[in-house]
Amino acid sequence: MPMQIEFREKRVLVTAGTKGAGRAVVELFQELGANVLTTARHRPDDVSEDIFVAADLTTAEGCDVVAKATSTRLGGVDVLIHVLGGSSSPGGGFAALSDDQWRRELDLNLMPAVRLDRALLPGMLAQGGGVIIHVTSIQHSLPLPEATTAYAAAKAALSTYSKSLSKEVSPNGVRVVRVSPGWIETEAAVALAERLAAQAGTDYEGGKQIIMRSLGGIPLGRPAKPAEVANLIAFLASPLAAAITGTEYVIDGGTIPTA
Incomplete structure (x- = not known):
């Protein structure tokens, strides 16, 4: 039996969707018929205003702007995909990480997901269904001490939060899944x-x-190619994965040496 994925009329929010894997996710979901909204600090010229909201998601105020835009422009959300992440910490190991640098990593890699979920998840629960996908990283189990300690710790926090959230809301019809890329x-x-x-x-x-x-x-x-990560996310968000929740899917070309 051929398996076809489509998201016709589904309302999808993708964070960090103007470049890299996030952009690949946006483009794929548009091809599959979804009504997509995405966000970043600034809109590139080749991204349509119709699908974009400008906001700094590392702040509570920026998350509030996106949550309100999602409700106003999409009328709610069926699929929420948290792609936002990254690191600006210097090399030099633990001693090079100040309190401010630790805070920046958490504000970028953990808190946007926490805040947007808190704002938009009640609508999913009220409608009786939805999918949340948190993009973590293999760094949370394979950190590089020279440069990614704080980033890896923030992604580990996101992974644990995601697992806990799945146990809370899956009985009410909202699936929560993690995608853990290696080098993209x-x-x-x-x-x-x-x-x-x-x-x-x-x-x-x-x-x-x-x-x-x-x-x-x-x-x-x-x-991995950005499109390959997007393909995995689309499958996990689709009805084909209707029995999948609370788990993490690694896409790293075999980088992690254990099962």
Whole structure:
């Protein structure tokens, strides 16, 4: 039996949907018929105003702006996809992390999901169904002490929060699922590989190898594509995954060496 996924008339909010994996998610859900709204601090010229709301989700005020826009422009939400995340912490291990840097990592990687869920989940419960997908990271189980301690800890907090939330709301028809990517070949990842390649006197493929070695290797031999992450998210948000909740799906090319 052919399996087809569509989200016709479904209302979908995607955070950080103007580049990288988030943009791939937005484009795929649009192709599948969804009414999509996305958000970032600034709107790129090639992103339509019709699907965009400008906000800084690292603040409570920014989350409130997006929640209100979702209610006003979509009339609620059926699928909520938290892609937002990243790190600005310096290298140097634990001693290089100040209180402000710890706070920034939590404000970027944990609190936007907590705040938007708190604002929009009651509507899902009232309508008797919905899907929330939290994008975590393999860093929460495979941190790099030199540079990603705070980011990894924030993603671990997001993962634990997500699991707890799933146990609370799944009996009322709202599924909560985690997607845990490894290295994704986004614009930022390409720029990093190119910079490392230039420093090492090699080409882009050589730069990619440097990154993969730093992760302990990727058995698949390459990073995931943004579209591949989007495909997994679309499946998990679809009725084909109707019995899946509370679990985490790793998409890392085999980077994590354990089952």
